[in-house]
Amino acid sequence: MTTARETIDALLERSHQLGADPRTTNFAGGNTSAKGTDTDPVTGQDVDLLWVKGSGGDLGTLQEKGLAVLRLDRVRALRDVYPGVEREDEMVAAFDHCLFGKGGAAPSIDTAMHALVDAAHVDHLHPDAGIAIATAADGERLTREIFGDAVVWVPWRRPGFQLGLDIAAIKEANPQAIGCILGGHGITAWGESSQEAQQNSERIIREAQAYLDERGTADPFGAHDAAREALPEDERRAKASALFPVIRGLASTDAPMIGHWTDTEDVHELLAGEKLAALAELGTSCPDHFLRTKVKPLVLDLPSDASTEEQVARLHELHEAYRGDYAAYYARHASQDSPAMRGADPAIVLVPGVGMFSFGADAQTARVAGEFYVNAIRVMRGAESVSTYAPIDEAEKFRIEYWALEEAKLQRRPKPKPLATRVALVTGAGSGIGKATAERLVAEGACVVIADLNLENAQAVAEELGGPDRAVALRADVSDEASVVQMVADAVLPFGGIDLIVNNAGLSLSKPLLETTAKDWDLQHDVMARGSFLVSREAARVMIEQAMGGDIIYISSKNSVFAGPNNIAYSATKADQAHQVRLLAAELGGHQIRVNGINPDGVVRGSGIFAGGWGASRAKVYGVKEEELGEFYAQRTLLKREVLPANVANAVFALTAGDLSHTTGLHIPVDAGVAAAFLR
Incomplete structure (x- = not known):
């Protein structure tokens, strides 16, 4: 038995x-x-x-x-x-x-x-x-x-x-x-x-x-339309990067969404077929499919070689029509007992030449919605190859989409975390403050792009944080304009856009004035002042296209307002960053983009900067052993506490989680209390 x-x-x-x-x-x-x-x-x-x-x-x-x-x-x-x-x-x-x-x-x-x-x-x-x-x-x-x-x-x-x-x-x-x-x-x-x-x-x-x-017939989707075939790979990526924030913003009209881009042969076969419009209009059939993908997708009705400007303009028109059509679908079938309409935005957007964009309340849901539509494409292909695709009718789809049992299942979902549906890009996130910040953001529900000059470190952090549904890694040299432009373009593709920037990448050289070379000065300013300007500029382009607002955070320093010895290049560039916060807060507020700064001090443990020689230099300046530097910094503060990377990450969360929604242009000290650095 x-x-x-x-x-x-x-x-x-x-x-x-x-x-x-x-x-x-x-x-x-x-x-x-x-x-x-x-x-x-x-x-x-x-x-x-x-x-x-x-x-x-x-x-x-x-x-x-x-x-x-x-x-x-x-x-x-x-x-x-x-x-x-x-x-x-x-x-x-x-x-x-x-x-x-x-x-x-x-x-x-x-x-x-x-x-x-x-x-x-x-x-x-x-x-x-x-x-x-x-x-x-x-x-x-x-x-x-x-x-x-x-x-x-x-x-x-x-x-x-x-x-x-x-x-x-x-x-x-x-x-x-x-x-x-x-x-x-x-x-x-x-x-x-x-x-x-x-x-x-x-x-x-x-x-x-x-x-x-x-x-089955060889061409179940009908004759191939060369005007809608897949663009070359580099062009597809560039076009997807340009369109994705716009599409995500449209798909987030009723509620913010995370996106996923699918660029596979199955998708492009349907997009280039003469039956695309007819099959897309019929929608999916299996209840599991349309519960994830909605009853039908939004299809961009332009050729692959249409300009980005033409595509964006047409997407706005089609999105407005889609919302009206979905509202009419709801009105046709809803009864007094039906749950309220959950949202009229598309979950699937098909763009000939580029691929499929799918959306959900988190990265996994967005990815799975795309996977389900790929399943639906294969179903359509199979049915059309031996017969005619004939899904269940619209009324039955509505009965399931707005089924009381499905509504109850949705109500049982846990409450979203504070940063759910937000996409963050953290520079210098392979170690120290950047890594701690990425860890906190992921823990609070955000999807995070880990950017670092050291790709191996970035990949290790992304893996620790749970992999591609939570974090992805990119290599970037923030001092190089082309590298920053490419980083931001690549950062858009995993999750659909960018909502939160943490300008954290940095380094430090501790030298007195007479020993500071022009090369030292340029290096400090290229990485931090110039680098954070470039990252903010490129990220702001994305945020403005999304029209979903956003946050830009500068990890500046107590040294941006405090004059310490033997630190001219570092402190001057931190002061530059601090004023960028004020300037960008004034300029970007009309787009609902908030810009704030954090001024840490003495973050020794876990810091890539201190491990790279800065700690030894500062210890020499203050006449203490390098391993005692953290305690030295702690004892000179009002609270007598050592500042850790996690303390800075906590401030990033506080500024971006929603409770400070009306705050911009602010610098928060995270220094355990340094009276000489009090903001005036």
């Missing part, structure tokens, strides 16, 4: 294998289940249980805590109290009364399908090939032609208790069947062992794909 532990382990292994390929099922989509027995701790008797992937979980990364665990007898007893399809949503709440013990994850809407089908193991998946058949105009005929009586066609029905009853009845009436094609939706397969269920799922997908490959 198989133990509960063996049943769970086999279910998780099957889930991981099925969820590993995005062509088999979407991120956080589909579900798997297993039935088995375990001991009821109350009675000491065996009890029949259902383990099923819980609501919102992802098959590829599923863990045991992501399984809902229910008493099978109680779930099946719900058939006796089922009030009918008009009230089937009530059954989801009833699942809570069927949980075993603490029950694990929240049961999903598909729980009934898994419980009611008389098979020990059930898979429900959204494979591209399966949905292509499910959304073909003659999908029922294709199902018979491909699978004979091994797979049964199920007409479209919204996920829920009734669909579970329907599939259970089909399984009972067709003992030879291994699964179903669910019209407009996906597939369901079953087996008496975990291995058999997986084999049956894979068989349906494999045979559907083989049919599409063998019978």
